[in-house]
Amino acid sequence: MKINEFDNLIKEKFEQTELAFNPANWERLTQELDTTPGSRVINWRRSLGIAACLLLALGTFAWIFTRDQKVDTVASVPENTTEQPNKVHHQKAVPVPTTEIAATSNIIERTSAAPQKPANRQTEGGNTIPASIATASMETPVPASTPPTEQQPIAETITGDTKEHNDISIQPAPNKTYVSNEPFRPEPVIAQQPKGRTHLSITGGLNYGSLNTGYAAGINARQKLGRKVYIEGDLALVSNKSDQASNVTPTQYNAYAAGTAGRSAVSNSLTQAPSNFLYLQFNPSLGLQVHKKLSFSVGADLQRLLDHNNSVKTLVYQSDDLKLIPGTDVGLTGKTEYNVSNRIRAGVLYREGINNFINGSDDYFDRRYLQVQLKFRVLGR
Amino acid sequence: MTQLPENEIIKGCQENSRACQEGLYKQYYSLFLKMCLRYAKSMEDAEQLLNDSFLRIFKNIGSFKHAGSFEGWMKRIVVNTCLDYLKSKQLKDSLQVSYAASFPEETNLALSTEAVKKLEFKELLSMVQTLPAVSKTVFNLYVFDGYSHKEIGGMLEISESTSSWHLHHARNLLQKRIKKTNLERPLYENKRV
Numbered sequence: 258m259k260i261n262e263f264d265n266l267i268k269e270k271f272e273q274t275e276l277a278f279n280p281a282n283w284e285r286l287t288q289e290l291d292t293t294p295g296s297r298v299i300n301w302r303r304s305l306g307i308a309a310c311l312l313l314a315l316g317t318f319a320w321i322f323t324r325d326q327k328v329d330t331v332a333s334v335p336e337n338t339t340e341q342p343n344k345v346h347h348q349k350a351v352p353v354p355t356t357e358i359a360a361t362s363n364i365i366e367r368t369s370a371a372p373q374k375p376a377n378r379q380t381e382g383g384n385t386i387p388a389s390i391a392t393a394s395m396e397t398p399v400p401a402s403t404p405p406t407e408q409q410p411i412a413e414t415i416t417g418d419t420k421e422h423n424d425i426s427i428q429p430a431p432n433k434t435y436v437s438n439e440p441f442r443p444e445p446v447i448a449q450q451p452k453g454r455t456h457l458s459i460t461g462g463l464n465y466g467s468l469n470t471g472y473a474a475g476i477n478a479r480q481k482l483g484r485k486v487y488i489e490g491d492l493a494l495v496s497n498k499s500d501q502a503s504n505v506t507p508t509q510y511n512a513y514a515a516g517t518a519g520r521s522a523v524s525n526s527l528t529q530a531p532s533n534f535l536y537l538q539f540n541p542s543l544g545l546q547v548h549k550k551l552s553f554s555v556g557a558d559l560q561r562l563l564d565h566n567n568s569v570k571t572l573v574y575q576s577d578d579l580k581l582i583p584g585t586d587v588g589l590t591g592k593t594e595y596n597v598s599n600r601i602r603a604g605v606l607y608r609e610g611i612n613n614f615i616n617g618s619d620d621y622f623d624r625r626y627l628q629v630q631l632k633f634r635v636l637g638r
Numbered sequence: 639m640t641q642l643p644e645n646e647i648i649k650g651c652q653e654n655s656r657a658c659q660e661g662l663y664k665q666y667y668s669l670f671l672k673m674c675l676r677y678a679k680s681m682e683d684a685e686q687l688l689n690d691s692f693l694r695i696f697k698n699i700g701s702f703k704h705a706g707s708f709e710g711w712m713k714r715i716v717v718n719t720c721l722d723y724l725k726s727k728q729l730k731d732s733l734q735v736s737y738a739a740s741f742p743e744e745t746n747l748a749l750s751t752e753a754v755k756k757l758e759f760k761e762l763l764s765m766v767q768t769l770p771a772v773s774k775t776v777f778n779l780y781v782f783d784g785y786s787h788k789e790i791g792g793m794l795e796i797s798e799s800t801s802s803w804h805l806h807h808a809r810n811l812l813q814k815r816i817k818k819t820n821l822e823r824p825l826y827e828n829k830r831v
Contacts, residue, residue, distance in 0.1 A: 258749050263809065264781045266754040267762065271676070271782065274759040276668040279685070283663055286689045287656070290696065 454481045457636035466626020471497035477632055491540040498533050502573045510570040536560040540590055550596040558588040558608055573622050580622035583612045602632040651699045663692055670716050676766055676778045677720035687723055691716040717783055724775055749813050753820045765815045769808050776801050777808035
Protein backbone atom coordinates (compact mmCIF):
# COMPACT_ATOMS: atom_id res chain seq x y z
CA MET A 258 0.00 0.00 0.00
CA LYS A 259 1.28 3.43 -0.91
CA ILE A 260 1.80 6.08 1.73
CA ASN A 261 -0.86 8.39 0.32
CA GLU A 262 -3.32 5.53 0.26
CA PHE A 263 -2.57 4.76 3.88
CA ASP A 264 -3.08 8.40 4.88
CA ASN A 265 -6.34 8.59 2.93
CA LEU A 266 -7.67 5.40 4.50
CA ILE A 267 -6.97 6.72 7.98
CA LYS A 268 -8.65 10.01 7.12
CA GLU A 269 -11.67 8.23 5.71
CA LYS A 270 -12.04 6.21 8.89
CA PHE A 271 -12.34 9.43 10.84
CA GLU A 272 -14.61 11.11 8.35
CA GLN A 273 -17.00 8.18 8.25
CA THR A 274 -17.62 8.35 11.95
CA GLU A 275 -20.13 10.68 13.49
CA LEU A 276 -20.10 11.61 17.13
CA ALA A 277 -23.45 12.20 18.76
CA PHE A 278 -24.17 15.63 20.13
CA ASN A 279 -23.90 15.79 23.89
CA PRO A 280 -26.16 18.49 25.36
CA ALA A 281 -24.16 18.49 28.59
CA ASN A 282 -21.18 19.91 26.74
CA TRP A 283 -23.28 22.73 25.35
CA GLU A 284 -24.63 23.46 28.82
CA ARG A 285 -21.08 23.72 30.12
CA LEU A 286 -20.16 26.05 27.29
CA THR A 287 -23.16 28.32 27.93
CA GLN A 288 -22.07 28.65 31.54
CA GLU A 289 -18.61 29.67 30.38
CA LEU A 290 -20.09 32.03 27.79
CA ASP A 291 -22.11 33.72 30.51
CA THR A 292 -18.96 34.56 32.40
CA THR A 293 -16.89 35.75 29.47
CA PRO A 294 -17.42 38.87 27.38
CA GLY A 295 -18.91 38.35 23.97
CA SER A 296 -17.63 39.18 20.57
CA ARG A 297 -16.03 42.56 20.23
CA VAL A 298 -17.73 43.25 16.97
CA ILE A 299 -19.13 46.72 16.61
CA ASN A 300 -22.87 46.57 16.74
CA TRP A 301 -23.73 49.33 14.33
CA ARG A 302 -27.38 49.27 15.17
CA ARG A 303 -26.68 49.81 18.85
CA SER A 304 -23.93 52.32 18.10
CA LEU A 305 -26.27 54.30 15.90
CA GLY A 306 -28.81 54.22 18.71
CA ILE A 307 -26.28 55.63 21.15
CA ALA A 308 -25.19 58.24 18.65
CA ALA A 309 -28.81 59.23 18.03
CA CYS A 310 -29.44 59.56 21.78
CA LEU A 311 -26.35 61.69 22.21
CA LEU A 312 -27.30 63.84 19.23
CA LEU A 313 -30.76 64.28 20.65
CA ALA A 314 -29.39 65.28 24.03
CA LEU A 315 -26.83 67.62 22.49
CA GLY A 316 -29.45 69.02 20.13
CA THR A 317 -31.79 69.73 23.05
CA PHE A 318 -28.97 71.34 24.92
CA ALA A 319 -27.91 73.36 21.91
CA TRP A 320 -31.46 74.48 21.31
CA ILE A 321 -31.84 75.75 24.85
CA PHE A 322 -28.39 77.23 24.72
CA THR A 323 -29.05 79.13 21.52
CA ARG A 324 -32.69 79.96 22.02
CA ASP A 325 -32.08 83.37 23.54
CA GLN A 326 -28.41 83.46 22.86
CA LYS A 327 -26.98 86.90 22.92
CA VAL A 328 -23.44 88.05 23.09
CA ASP A 329 -22.06 87.91 26.56
CA THR A 330 -19.49 90.48 25.65
CA VAL A 331 -20.66 93.98 25.98
CA ALA A 332 -19.58 96.94 23.99
CA SER A 333 -16.75 98.54 25.82
CA VAL A 334 -17.48 101.76 27.52
CA PRO A 335 -15.27 104.70 26.63
CA GLU A 336 -13.27 105.79 29.55
CA ASN A 337 -14.05 109.04 31.31
CA THR A 338 -17.62 109.14 30.14
CA THR A 339 -20.86 108.72 31.93
CA GLU A 340 -22.80 107.78 28.85
CA GLN A 341 -24.31 104.41 28.66
CA PRO A 342 -23.14 102.30 25.75
CA ASN A 343 -25.41 103.14 22.91
CA LYS A 344 -25.81 99.63 21.77
CA VAL A 345 -25.15 96.11 22.72
CA HIS A 346 -24.26 93.67 20.01
CA HIS A 347 -26.75 90.95 19.72
CA GLN A 348 -25.89 87.72 18.17
CA LYS A 349 -28.50 85.95 16.18
CA ALA A 350 -29.65 82.70 17.57
CA VAL A 351 -27.79 79.81 16.05
CA PRO A 352 -30.18 77.58 14.18
CA VAL A 353 -30.83 74.33 15.91
CA PRO A 354 -28.87 71.64 14.15
CA THR A 355 -31.16 69.08 12.72
CA THR A 356 -30.18 65.64 11.68
CA GLU A 357 -32.13 64.24 8.86
CA ILE A 358 -32.40 60.55 8.82
CA ALA A 359 -32.42 59.23 5.35
CA ALA A 360 -35.85 58.24 4.27
CA THR A 361 -36.54 54.63 3.77
CA SER A 362 -35.37 53.90 0.33
CA ASN A 363 -33.50 50.92 -0.90
CA ILE A 364 -35.43 47.77 -0.45
CA ILE A 365 -33.23 44.88 -1.27
CA GLU A 366 -34.56 41.46 -1.89
CA ARG A 367 -31.85 39.05 -0.95
CA THR A 368 -31.95 35.40 -1.52
CA SER A 369 -29.54 34.06 1.04
CA ALA A 370 -26.04 35.45 1.07
CA ALA A 371 -24.17 32.18 1.18
CA PRO A 372 -25.40 28.70 0.59
CA GLN A 373 -25.33 26.56 3.65
CA LYS A 374 -22.92 23.73 3.39
CA PRO A 375 -24.48 20.35 3.62
CA ALA A 376 -23.23 18.53 6.66
CA ASN A 377 -19.92 16.88 6.15
CA ARG A 378 -21.02 13.72 7.83
CA GLN A 379 -21.83 11.34 5.03
CA THR A 380 -21.52 8.02 6.74
CA GLU A 381 -20.58 4.88 5.03
CA GLY A 382 -20.02 1.42 6.30
CA GLY A 383 -21.39 -0.03 9.44
CA ASN A 384 -18.93 0.78 12.15
CA THR A 385 -20.48 0.41 15.56
CA ILE A 386 -18.76 1.10 18.81
CA PRO A 387 -19.90 -1.11 21.65
CA ALA A 388 -21.26 0.96 24.49
CA SER A 389 -18.84 -0.71 26.87
CA ILE A 390 -15.80 0.69 25.16
CA ALA A 391 -17.13 3.94 23.87
CA THR A 392 -15.59 6.62 26.00
CA ALA A 393 -18.54 8.86 25.70
CA SER A 394 -21.13 9.42 23.09
CA MET A 395 -19.78 8.02 19.88
CA GLU A 396 -22.15 6.59 17.39
CA THR A 397 -21.42 5.13 14.02
CA PRO A 398 -22.67 5.41 11.46
CA VAL A 399 -25.10 8.27 11.32
CA PRO A 400 -26.85 9.30 8.17
CA ALA A 401 -26.16 12.66 6.68
CA SER A 402 -27.04 14.92 9.52
CA THR A 403 -28.16 17.97 7.65
CA PRO A 404 -30.15 18.07 4.48
CA PRO A 405 -29.17 20.64 1.92
CA THR A 406 -30.22 24.04 3.11
CA GLU A 407 -33.44 25.41 1.90
CA GLN A 408 -32.57 28.79 0.57
CA GLN A 409 -34.56 31.13 2.67
CA PRO A 410 -35.22 34.47 1.03
CA ILE A 411 -34.83 37.23 3.48
CA ALA A 412 -36.39 40.51 2.59
CA GLU A 413 -34.29 43.23 3.98
CA THR A 414 -35.57 46.72 4.27
CA ILE A 415 -32.56 48.80 4.82
CA THR A 416 -33.16 52.06 6.56
CA GLY A 417 -29.83 52.95 7.96
CA ASP A 418 -29.15 49.66 9.61
CA THR A 419 -32.57 48.19 10.19
CA LYS A 420 -33.61 44.84 8.89
CA GLU A 421 -36.92 43.13 8.88
CA HIS A 422 -36.87 39.38 8.77
CA ASN A 423 -39.85 37.56 7.52
CA ASP A 424 -39.29 34.75 10.01
CA ILE A 425 -39.29 37.01 13.03
CA SER A 426 -41.99 35.09 14.83
CA ILE A 427 -39.92 31.96 15.28
CA GLN A 428 -38.91 31.59 18.88
CA PRO A 429 -36.61 29.13 20.63
CA ALA A 430 -38.36 25.93 21.49
CA PRO A 431 -38.12 25.14 25.18
CA ASN A 432 -36.89 21.77 26.42
CA LYS A 433 -35.21 20.72 23.21
CA THR A 434 -34.15 17.19 22.72
CA TYR A 435 -30.93 16.85 20.85
CA VAL A 436 -30.50 14.26 18.20
CA SER A 437 -27.30 13.97 16.26
CA ASN A 438 -28.95 14.09 12.88
CA GLU A 439 -31.39 16.80 13.71
CA PRO A 440 -31.00 19.60 11.18
CA PHE A 441 -29.80 22.88 12.49
CA ARG A 442 -32.60 25.37 12.80
CA PRO A 443 -31.46 28.42 14.65
CA GLU A 444 -33.88 31.09 15.71
CA PRO A 445 -33.94 34.51 14.14
CA VAL A 446 -31.03 36.69 15.02
CA ILE A 447 -32.96 39.79 15.88
CA ALA A 448 -34.92 38.11 18.65
CA GLN A 449 -31.80 38.05 20.82
CA GLN A 450 -30.40 41.05 22.57
CA PRO A 451 -27.53 40.96 25.04
CA LYS A 452 -28.87 41.08 28.55
CA GLY A 453 -28.27 44.02 30.83
CA ARG A 454 -26.62 46.27 28.30
CA THR A 455 -28.73 49.40 28.46
CA HIS A 456 -30.17 51.00 31.55
CA LEU A 457 -32.45 53.98 31.89
CA SER A 458 -32.80 55.46 35.36
CA ILE A 459 -34.43 58.30 37.16
CA THR A 460 -31.86 60.21 39.10
CA GLY A 461 -31.92 62.70 41.90
CA GLY A 462 -29.29 64.29 44.08
CA LEU A 463 -28.36 66.88 46.63
CA ASN A 464 -25.32 69.03 46.15
CA TYR A 465 -23.24 71.15 48.41
CA GLY A 466 -20.47 73.34 47.16
CA SER A 467 -19.10 76.69 46.29
CA LEU A 468 -22.47 78.13 45.29
CA ASN A 469 -24.20 76.93 48.39
CA THR A 470 -26.71 74.09 48.33
CA GLY A 471 -28.99 72.70 45.69
CA TYR A 472 -30.59 69.68 44.19
CA ALA A 473 -30.71 67.85 40.88
CA ALA A 474 -33.32 65.71 39.17
CA GLY A 475 -33.25 64.05 35.80
CA ILE A 476 -32.74 60.92 33.81
CA ASN A 477 -29.70 58.76 33.31
CA ALA A 478 -28.95 56.38 30.43
CA ARG A 479 -26.18 53.86 30.72
CA GLN A 480 -24.82 51.67 27.94
CA LYS A 481 -22.34 48.92 28.55
CA LEU A 482 -19.45 48.86 26.11
CA GLY A 483 -17.90 45.73 27.55
CA ARG A 484 -17.97 43.61 30.62
CA LYS A 485 -16.60 46.39 32.80
CA VAL A 486 -16.66 49.53 30.73
CA TYR A 487 -19.72 51.65 30.15
CA ILE A 488 -20.77 55.09 29.04
CA GLU A 489 -23.59 57.01 30.57
CA GLY A 490 -25.26 60.33 30.24
CA ASP A 491 -27.30 62.42 32.65
CA LEU A 492 -29.82 64.96 31.51
CA ALA A 493 -30.97 66.84 34.57
CA LEU A 494 -32.15 70.06 36.05
CA VAL A 495 -29.78 71.38 38.68
CA SER A 496 -30.82 74.01 41.13
CA ASN A 497 -28.29 76.03 43.09
CA LYS A 498 -29.28 78.40 45.85
CA SER A 499 -27.17 81.35 46.78
CA ASP A 500 -28.02 84.37 48.87
CA GLN A 501 -24.87 86.24 48.04
CA ALA A 502 -25.27 86.66 44.30
CA SER A 503 -25.88 90.10 42.91
CA ASN A 504 -26.63 91.64 39.58
CA VAL A 505 -24.89 94.48 37.82
CA THR A 506 -25.33 95.91 34.39
CA PRO A 507 -22.88 94.85 31.72
CA THR A 508 -21.49 98.36 31.66
CA GLN A 509 -20.80 98.29 35.34
CA TYR A 510 -19.20 94.91 35.06
CA ASN A 511 -16.99 95.97 32.18
CA ALA A 512 -15.92 98.98 34.13
CA TYR A 513 -15.15 96.82 37.09
CA ALA A 514 -13.27 94.31 34.98
CA ALA A 515 -11.31 97.08 33.27
CA GLY A 516 -10.33 98.48 36.62
CA THR A 517 -11.90 101.85 36.00
CA ALA A 518 -14.20 101.57 38.93
CA GLY A 519 -13.32 100.60 42.40
CA ARG A 520 -14.83 97.64 44.02
CA SER A 521 -16.71 99.78 46.44
CA ALA A 522 -18.28 101.74 43.60
CA VAL A 523 -19.52 98.56 42.00
CA SER A 524 -20.60 97.16 45.31
CA ASN A 525 -22.80 100.13 45.83
CA SER A 526 -24.65 99.48 42.64
CA LEU A 527 -25.23 95.79 43.21
CA THR A 528 -28.80 94.62 43.14
CA GLN A 529 -29.92 91.39 44.67
CA ALA A 530 -29.87 88.50 42.20
CA PRO A 531 -32.42 85.73 42.25
CA SER A 532 -31.47 83.33 44.96
CA ASN A 533 -32.09 80.26 42.86
CA PHE A 534 -30.09 79.37 39.78
CA LEU A 535 -31.65 76.73 37.61
CA TYR A 536 -29.36 74.88 35.21
CA LEU A 537 -30.01 72.31 32.53
CA GLN A 538 -27.23 69.77 32.86
CA PHE A 539 -25.80 67.29 30.39
CA ASN A 540 -23.17 65.06 31.89
CA PRO A 541 -21.72 62.35 29.61
CA SER A 542 -19.17 60.13 31.29
CA LEU A 543 -17.09 57.00 30.82
CA GLY A 544 -17.17 54.47 33.62
CA LEU A 545 -15.45 51.38 34.87
CA GLN A 546 -17.12 48.67 36.91
CA VAL A 547 -14.31 47.90 39.32
CA HIS A 548 -16.37 45.50 41.37
CA LYS A 549 -19.73 43.81 41.05
CA LYS A 550 -21.31 46.65 43.00
CA LEU A 551 -18.80 49.45 42.69
CA SER A 552 -18.04 51.69 39.74
CA PHE A 553 -16.08 54.81 38.95
CA SER A 554 -16.61 57.25 36.14
CA VAL A 555 -15.26 60.51 34.81
CA GLY A 556 -16.89 62.87 32.40
CA ALA A 557 -17.60 66.30 31.08
CA ASP A 558 -20.34 68.47 32.48
CA LEU A 559 -22.19 71.08 30.47
CA GLN A 560 -24.73 73.27 32.22
CA ARG A 561 -26.83 76.09 30.90
CA LEU A 562 -28.39 78.67 33.12
CA LEU A 563 -32.05 78.54 32.15
CA ASP A 564 -33.17 81.89 33.50
CA HIS A 565 -30.16 83.65 32.12
CA ASN A 566 -30.79 87.29 31.49
CA ASN A 567 -28.34 88.91 29.16
CA SER A 568 -29.19 92.40 30.29
CA VAL A 569 -27.58 91.77 33.64
CA LYS A 570 -24.39 90.21 34.82
CA THR A 571 -24.62 88.02 37.82
CA LEU A 572 -21.75 88.17 40.21
CA VAL A 573 -20.85 86.37 43.36
CA TYR A 574 -18.12 87.01 45.86
CA GLN A 575 -15.28 84.63 45.86
CA SER A 576 -12.05 85.27 47.74
CA ASP A 577 -12.91 88.92 48.20
CA ASP A 578 -13.41 89.32 44.51
CA LEU A 579 -16.44 89.49 42.31
CA LYS A 580 -16.75 86.64 39.88
CA LEU A 581 -19.02 86.30 36.93
CA ILE A 582 -21.49 83.45 36.76
CA PRO A 583 -21.30 82.07 33.23
CA GLY A 584 -24.43 81.49 31.24
CA THR A 585 -22.90 78.27 30.03
CA ASP A 586 -21.00 76.46 32.70
CA VAL A 587 -18.45 73.83 31.72
CA GLY A 588 -16.91 71.41 34.16
CA LEU A 589 -15.44 68.00 34.79
CA THR A 590 -16.93 65.33 36.99
CA GLY A 591 -15.70 62.30 38.85
CA LYS A 592 -18.17 59.90 40.31
CA THR A 593 -18.29 56.72 42.30
CA GLU A 594 -21.40 54.61 42.55
CA TYR A 595 -22.54 51.68 44.61
CA ASN A 596 -25.30 49.28 43.64
CA VAL A 597 -27.53 49.28 46.68
CA SER A 598 -29.94 46.83 45.09
CA ASN A 599 -30.82 45.50 41.70
CA ARG A 600 -32.53 48.75 40.77
CA ILE A 601 -31.06 51.37 43.07
CA ARG A 602 -27.62 52.94 42.81
CA ALA A 603 -26.18 55.43 45.23
CA GLY A 604 -23.31 57.63 44.27
CA VAL A 605 -21.16 60.58 45.10
CA LEU A 606 -20.18 63.03 42.37
CA TYR A 607 -17.56 65.74 42.48
CA ARG A 608 -17.80 68.55 40.00
CA GLU A 609 -15.19 71.16 39.18
CA GLY A 610 -15.90 74.10 36.89
CA ILE A 611 -13.31 74.86 34.23
CA ASN A 612 -14.67 78.07 32.75
CA ASN A 613 -11.59 80.11 33.62
CA PHE A 614 -9.34 77.43 32.16
CA ILE A 615 -11.30 77.44 28.93
CA ASN A 616 -11.52 81.21 28.65
CA GLY A 617 -7.98 81.83 29.80
CA SER A 618 -9.15 84.35 32.34
CA ASP A 619 -9.87 84.65 36.00
CA ASP A 620 -13.22 86.36 35.62
CA TYR A 621 -15.57 83.47 36.01
CA PHE A 622 -16.92 81.73 39.00
CA ASP A 623 -16.01 78.04 38.81
CA ARG A 624 -18.76 76.09 40.42
CA ARG A 625 -17.55 73.10 42.33
CA TYR A 626 -19.70 70.89 44.42
CA LEU A 627 -20.15 67.47 45.89
CA GLN A 628 -23.39 65.78 45.01
CA VAL A 629 -24.97 62.76 46.64
CA GLN A 630 -27.02 60.87 44.09
CA LEU A 631 -29.63 58.17 44.02
CA LYS A 632 -30.67 56.43 40.84
CA PHE A 633 -33.64 54.21 40.26
CA ARG A 634 -33.53 52.00 37.19
CA VAL A 635 -36.78 52.02 35.27
CA LEU A 636 -35.74 50.35 32.01
CA GLY A 637 -33.20 47.69 31.07
CA ARG A 638 -31.89 44.71 32.95
CA MET B 639 -38.63 26.66 11.48
CA THR B 640 -36.15 27.69 8.88
CA GLN B 641 -32.47 27.17 8.58
CA LEU B 642 -30.55 30.40 8.32
CA PRO B 643 -27.73 30.77 5.82
CA GLU B 644 -24.16 30.83 7.08
CA ASN B 645 -23.92 34.62 6.88
CA GLU B 646 -26.91 35.03 9.13
CA ILE B 647 -25.52 32.52 11.61
CA ILE B 648 -22.23 34.40 11.71
CA LYS B 649 -24.02 37.67 12.18
CA GLY B 650 -26.13 36.16 14.93
CA CYS B 651 -23.03 34.88 16.70
CA GLN B 652 -21.43 38.30 16.34
CA GLU B 653 -24.45 39.72 18.12
CA ASN B 654 -24.12 37.06 20.81
CA SER B 655 -27.35 35.34 19.84
CA ARG B 656 -27.36 32.23 21.96
CA ALA B 657 -29.61 30.44 19.47
CA CYS B 658 -27.14 30.98 16.65
CA GLN B 659 -24.22 30.00 18.85
CA GLU B 660 -26.01 26.80 19.74
CA GLY B 661 -26.78 26.13 16.11
CA LEU B 662 -23.18 26.59 15.10
CA TYR B 663 -22.01 24.44 17.98
CA LYS B 664 -24.33 21.62 17.00
CA GLN B 665 -23.46 21.88 13.35
CA TYR B 666 -19.73 21.49 13.90
CA TYR B 667 -19.82 19.44 17.10
CA SER B 668 -18.91 16.11 15.57
CA LEU B 669 -16.30 17.44 13.16
CA PHE B 670 -14.45 19.49 15.74
CA LEU B 671 -14.74 16.91 18.50
CA LYS B 672 -13.05 14.38 16.23
CA MET B 673 -10.29 16.90 15.60
CA CYS B 674 -9.83 17.44 19.32
CA LEU B 675 -9.90 13.70 19.98
CA ARG B 676 -6.95 13.21 17.65
CA TYR B 677 -4.84 15.66 19.64
CA ALA B 678 -6.10 14.86 23.12
CA LYS B 679 -5.50 11.80 25.23
CA SER B 680 -9.03 11.25 26.41
CA MET B 681 -12.60 12.14 25.62
CA GLU B 682 -12.76 14.42 28.65
CA ASP B 683 -9.77 16.41 27.42
CA ALA B 684 -11.19 16.52 23.91
CA GLU B 685 -14.54 17.84 25.11
CA GLN B 686 -12.80 20.54 27.10
CA LEU B 687 -10.69 21.43 24.06
CA LEU B 688 -13.83 21.61 21.96
CA ASN B 689 -15.47 24.05 24.35
CA ASP B 690 -12.30 26.10 24.64
CA SER B 691 -12.20 26.27 20.86
CA PHE B 692 -15.80 27.42 20.61
CA LEU B 693 -15.19 30.00 23.32
CA ARG B 694 -12.39 31.41 21.18
CA ILE B 695 -14.55 31.24 18.08
CA PHE B 696 -17.42 33.13 19.69
CA LYS B 697 -15.06 35.64 21.25
CA ASN B 698 -13.24 36.36 18.01
CA ILE B 699 -16.01 35.92 15.49
CA GLY B 700 -16.21 39.68 15.17
CA SER B 701 -12.82 39.64 13.49
CA PHE B 702 -13.97 37.20 10.80
CA LYS B 703 -14.01 39.25 7.63
CA HIS B 704 -15.67 36.77 5.26
CA ALA B 705 -12.42 36.74 3.29
CA GLY B 706 -12.15 32.97 3.22
CA SER B 707 -13.96 29.86 4.31
CA PHE B 708 -15.66 30.21 7.67
CA GLU B 709 -15.14 26.53 8.38
CA GLY B 710 -11.44 26.89 7.57
CA TRP B 711 -11.20 29.87 9.92
CA MET B 712 -12.83 27.89 12.70
CA LYS B 713 -10.61 24.88 12.04
CA ARG B 714 -7.51 26.98 12.48
CA ILE B 715 -8.82 28.11 15.85
CA VAL B 716 -9.49 24.52 16.89
CA VAL B 717 -6.02 23.42 15.79
CA ASN B 718 -4.39 26.33 17.60
CA THR B 719 -6.35 25.57 20.75
CA CYS B 720 -5.22 21.95 20.59
CA LEU B 721 -1.62 23.00 20.01
CA ASP B 722 -1.72 25.39 22.96
CA TYR B 723 -2.98 22.55 25.11
CA LEU B 724 -0.28 20.19 23.86
CA LYS B 725 2.46 22.77 24.21
CA SER B 726 1.49 23.38 27.79
CA LYS B 727 1.26 19.71 28.66
CA GLN B 728 2.86 17.15 26.42
CA LEU B 729 5.00 18.85 23.83
CA LYS B 730 6.93 20.99 26.25
CA ASP B 731 9.64 18.44 26.96
CA SER B 732 9.31 16.30 23.85
CA LEU B 733 10.17 19.17 21.53
CA GLN B 734 13.57 19.55 23.13
CA VAL B 735 14.67 16.12 21.91
CA SER B 736 16.65 16.16 18.69
CA TYR B 737 16.13 13.56 16.02
CA ALA B 738 18.16 12.11 13.23
CA ALA B 739 18.15 14.45 10.30
CA SER B 740 17.84 11.70 7.72
CA PHE B 741 15.87 8.49 7.43
CA PRO B 742 15.06 6.09 4.62
CA GLU B 743 12.32 7.47 2.40
CA GLU B 744 9.53 4.97 1.93
CA THR B 745 7.04 5.02 -0.85
CA ASN B 746 5.26 1.79 0.04
CA LEU B 747 4.12 0.37 3.33
CA ALA B 748 4.08 -3.31 4.18
CA LEU B 749 0.43 -3.18 5.08
CA SER B 750 -2.66 -4.19 3.21
CA THR B 751 -5.59 -1.91 2.55
CA GLU B 752 -7.90 -4.48 4.09
CA ALA B 753 -6.00 -4.35 7.36
CA VAL B 754 -6.79 -0.65 7.70
CA LYS B 755 -10.38 -1.04 6.55
CA LYS B 756 -11.00 -3.72 9.16
CA LEU B 757 -10.10 -1.32 11.90
CA GLU B 758 -12.83 0.19 13.95
CA PHE B 759 -12.84 3.91 14.64
CA LYS B 760 -12.31 3.39 18.31
CA GLU B 761 -9.24 1.22 17.70
CA LEU B 762 -7.74 3.67 15.25
CA LEU B 763 -8.43 6.61 17.54
CA SER B 764 -6.71 4.84 20.39
CA MET B 765 -3.69 4.12 18.18
CA VAL B 766 -3.41 7.76 17.14
CA GLN B 767 -3.97 9.07 20.64
CA THR B 768 -1.21 6.91 22.09
CA LEU B 769 1.43 7.96 19.58
CA PRO B 770 4.34 9.94 21.04
CA ALA B 771 3.22 13.51 21.53
CA VAL B 772 5.26 15.24 18.84
CA SER B 773 4.82 12.47 16.28
CA LYS B 774 1.09 12.45 16.91
CA THR B 775 0.91 16.21 16.50
CA VAL B 776 2.90 16.23 13.28
CA PHE B 777 0.85 13.32 11.92
CA ASN B 778 -2.40 15.10 12.75
CA LEU B 779 -1.30 18.41 11.31
CA TYR B 780 0.08 16.86 8.12
CA VAL B 781 -2.38 14.09 7.32
CA PHE B 782 -5.65 15.39 8.71
CA ASP B 783 -5.32 19.15 8.78
CA GLY B 784 -3.32 19.58 5.60
CA TYR B 785 -0.37 21.59 6.86
CA SER B 786 3.01 21.36 5.13
CA HIS B 787 6.24 20.46 6.93
CA LYS B 788 7.32 24.06 6.63
CA GLU B 789 4.15 25.24 8.33
CA ILE B 790 4.37 22.54 10.97
CA GLY B 791 7.97 23.47 11.62
CA GLY B 792 6.91 27.03 12.23
CA MET B 793 4.03 26.05 14.47
CA LEU B 794 6.01 23.64 16.62
CA GLU B 795 9.32 25.47 16.35
CA ILE B 796 11.10 22.50 14.85
CA SER B 797 12.93 22.08 11.57
CA GLU B 798 11.22 20.73 8.48
CA SER B 799 13.38 17.60 8.56
CA THR B 800 12.42 16.96 12.18
CA SER B 801 8.79 17.31 11.17
CA SER B 802 9.34 14.79 8.35
CA TRP B 803 11.02 12.43 10.77
CA HIS B 804 8.07 12.55 13.14
CA LEU B 805 5.62 11.91 10.34
CA HIS B 806 7.63 8.90 9.25
CA HIS B 807 7.87 7.72 12.83
CA ALA B 808 4.12 8.07 13.37
CA ARG B 809 3.32 6.13 10.19
CA ASN B 810 5.69 3.32 11.21
CA LEU B 811 4.21 3.06 14.67
CA LEU B 812 0.67 3.06 13.33
CA GLN B 813 1.57 0.38 10.82
CA LYS B 814 2.98 -1.85 13.52
CA ARG B 815 -0.03 -1.36 15.74
CA ILE B 816 -2.47 -2.04 12.92
CA LYS B 817 -0.62 -5.21 12.03
CA LYS B 818 -0.57 -6.31 15.63
CA THR B 819 -4.27 -5.64 16.03
CA ASN B 820 -5.07 -7.61 12.91
CA LEU B 821 -2.94 -10.50 14.09
CA GLU B 822 -4.61 -10.57 17.48
CA ARG B 823 -8.12 -10.24 16.15
CA PRO B 824 -8.58 -13.88 14.91
CA LEU B 825 -7.16 -15.23 18.15
CA TYR B 826 -9.54 -13.11 20.15
CA GLU B 827 -12.48 -14.09 17.96
CA ASN B 828 -11.53 -17.81 18.18
CA LYS B 829 -11.34 -17.57 21.93
CA ARG B 830 -14.81 -16.12 22.07
CA VAL B 831 -16.13 -18.93 19.90
